[in-house]
Amino acid sequence: DAGITQSPRHKVTETGTPVTLRCHQTENHRYMYWYRQDPGHGLRLIHYSYGVKDTDKGEVSDGYSVSRSKTEDFLLTLESATSSQTSVYFCAISESDGAAEQYFGPGTRLTVT
């Protein structure tokens, strides 16, 4: 398995609180992605990074921000969590943009009450 870890694996938080999810990789891959997975929607791209300090928006970026200060770490922040952000969040990595294989982490289950 690709060396990807996500933390925390489970989190319950209240509406309006800030939340940060962490993705850590040991593969030295350039590209990192954050997806959310919801029933009936499959996987949807939130944000991605194509290098240190280089990030861009995905399909469902509203309410989320990201940061990448080191190659190995990609952080996803919910500035003020809402119940609609209850989901399972997956981080993925790849060597190149899109055409190369993407490897997924184990996921973080976030519940916003």
Next chain:
Amino acid sequence: GENVEQHPSTLSVQEGDSAVIKCTYSDSASNYFPWYKQELGKGPQLIIDIRSNVGEKKDQRIAVTLNKTAKHFSLHITETQPEDSAVYFCAGRGSNYKLTFGKGTLLTVNP
């Protein structure tokens, strides 16, 4: 952007039978189509992929076919086993260079 439709949403087969999952895509510039298997409580795992310059690819009991003219691709699993039970996702890499995923197919293989 790319739109990927996946059918069926659920599929139940008897052990030893074949399973076929179909996907269509909208972006004619799409050139890379991976398939992922997701077991309960785990992240998606790439099981096979195909690029637009190839019509078919096989890996043991798994095969993927691509019809660029019709803009559809399919996953074929032969001699299914209970451990094949999982959710399967197709995806397409569109002209924005990002993967767009189908909504998934829950495959159940009955012993």
